[in-house]
Amino acid sequence: MxxxxxxxxxxxxxxxxxxxxxxxxxxxxxxxxxxxxxxxxxxxxxxxxxxxxxxxxxxxxxxxxxxxxxxxxxxxxxxxxxxxSPWREHPLRSLAALLGLLIMLGLVTVPFLLLGR
Structure with a gap:
């Protein structure tokens, strides 16, 4: 077998x-x-x-x-x-990317929050 x-x-x-x-x-x-x-x-x-x-x-x-x-x-x-890690090598670039993601997330959720009023 x-x-x-x-x-x-x-x-x-x-x-x-x-x-x-x-x-x-x-x-x-x-x-x-x-x-x-x-x-x-x-x-x-x-x-x-x-x-x-x-x-x-x-x-x-x-x-x-x-x-x-x-x-x-x-x-x-x-x-x-x-x-x-690229996060450690380029902390400002990493922070800018994180900030950009938060701004995009905010722009996407604002219309839904305004529709609820």
Missing amino acids: PVLLMHLRDVPEDELEEVRALLEAEGVDFYETRPSMWGVSGGGIWLPDDADEAEEARARALLERYQAERSRRMRELRAAGHRE
Whole structure:
């Protein structure tokens, strides 16, 4: 019976490419099913019928290490993004944008407030 290694629902394309490359580089025999057109099936990466338990354990260990490393990288990128936030780099521009949004919101709501009188 085939073994599902990874669901592909909501998996970014770059992560999928990295997982494919990892499994191919490590010589893991796998196949992929694509998500269905109507979203019933999310697709997945599978080990074939003839994969033994040792191969499954090795593939799962590879994926666990990859996902831990990817998680660490994404946390670092997110932290770097917070430090390099455009709000912090250009506070006056950010304040001007916020003020512009408030003015537009006020202009849109004034007619409704006047109609209620």
